[in-house]
Amino acid sequence: MTKPIILMDLDDTILDFHKAEKLAISRTFRELGVEPEEKLIRRYSEINAMQWKRLETGEINREQVLVGRFELLFNELGLEISSKRAKALYESFLSQGHYFMPGAEELLESLRGRYRLFICSNGTAVVQAGRLKSAGISPYFEDIFISEEIGCNKPSPEYFRRCFRRIPDFDQNRCVIIGDSLSSDILGGIRTGIKTCWYNPRHLPGIEGIVPDYEIGELEQVPELLQRIFC
Numbered sequence: 272m273t274k275p276i277i278l279m280d281l282d283d284t285i286l287d288f289h290k291a292e293k294l295a296i297s298r299t300f301r302e303l304g305v306e307p308e309e310k311l312i313r314r315y316s317e318i319n320a321m322q323w324k325r326l327e328t329g330e331i332n333r334e335q336v337l338v339g340r341f342e343l344l345f346n347e348l349g350l351e352i353s354s355k356r357a358k359a360l361y362e363s364f365l366s367q368g369h370y371f372m373p374g375a376e377e378l379l380e381s382l383r384g385r386y387r388l389f390i391c392s393n394g395t396a397v398v399q400a401g402r403l404k405s406a407g408i409s410p411y412f413e414d415i416f417i418s419e420e421i422g423c424n425k426p427s428p429e430y431f432r433r434c435f436r437r438i439p440d441f442d443q444n445r446c447v448i449i450g451d452s453l454s455s456d457i458l459g460g461i462r463t464g465i466k467t468c469w470y471n472p473r474h475l476p477g478i479e480g481i482v483p484d485y486e487i488g489e490l491e492q493v494p495e496l497l498q499r500i501f502c
């Protein structure tokens with residue numbers, strides 16, 4: 272029998288995006304001459320999350336997320352700063368480093384050779400390429416599907432179908448997606464008929480109508496779970 276296919280989200284599943292984001296945004300503000308106070312970073316984070324949700328629902332496009340989040344923030348604060356410059360600075364800072372989620376490196380090492388691993392990420396191509404290079408984890412993956420390169424985003428079924436087409440000998444019945452987002456990873460998996468595992472380390476409440484097949488609080492639980500699913 273062929274090896275099971277494991278689709279893994281990148282941000283806040285393998286790499287700690289929250290931490291990387293906070294540092295990159297602080298450096299961006301400082302470079303732009305704005306003191307990166309906690310309050311300001313929090314507000315940026317809120318606006319950013321809101322813009323990504325709007326992308327998931329198809330309300331706005333990628334560029335409107337990447338530039339628009341700074342535009343909204345600067346407008347709100349009455350700052351006359353180029354949001355395009357902020358975007359460029361932020362992306363360059365963000366692509367420079369990486370932090371792992373707890374247990375992520377050990378997990379990849381333990382799955383190596385037993386499963387076929389793929390990354391499914393909604394990130395920006397140049398940023399994700401930099402972070403993957405910095406983390407040195409690309410060799411664990413048979414292929415990496417960044418939405419900007421694929422041409423559409425999670426949770427759109429089209430994104431998943433395009434990934435499936437790029438996976439040789441793809442078998443829907445022997446495939447699971449693992450990710451921290453119900454509204455993108457899990458919803459997309461449900462819509463395209465693969466198994467879904469919600470990585471929920473912060474024990475967030477669920478969302479009505481988006482029910483994962485499995486839920487875990489720690490990445491350590493993944494090997495045993497996979498054995499159970501694909502035994």
Ligand SMILES: [Mg+2]
Pocket residue numbers: 280281282283284450451452
């Ligand atoms: Mg994520």
